[in-house]
Amino acid sequence: MRAEWDLENTNLPVEELGVCFQVEIAEKFGMQWKLYFSDEIPRIAVFVSKLSHCLYDILSRYQAKEWDVEIPLIISNHSDLESVARGFGIDYYVFSITQTNKRSQEQK
Secondary structure (H helix, E strand, C coil): CCCCCCCCCCCCCHHHHHHHHHHHHHHHHCCCCCCCCCCCCCEEEEEECCCCHHHHHHHHHHHCCCCCCEEEEEEECCCCCHHHHHHCCCEEEECCCCCCCHHHHHHC
């Protein structure tokens, strides 16, 4: 479940929201939960292979500010889409995978 609160009229400091939620609600119902604030812009990496349609969709939404995220890098096992990343000003890293290096490349 995802919930959103307007904290404008809240008397509780934002630093204490997580603790209060844990004590008052989460423990009572045995909940697993995470708290995120909308003013925090997540940094994400995009993982791609050879097909471009999904990457173009993600990057066009990113460029149009539909997603409030920062994309500092794109990671791939092929160099095919490097020019796409460069066109959007995003660093592109290739980790070539073979049968002999698959585990070590995935570790990186």
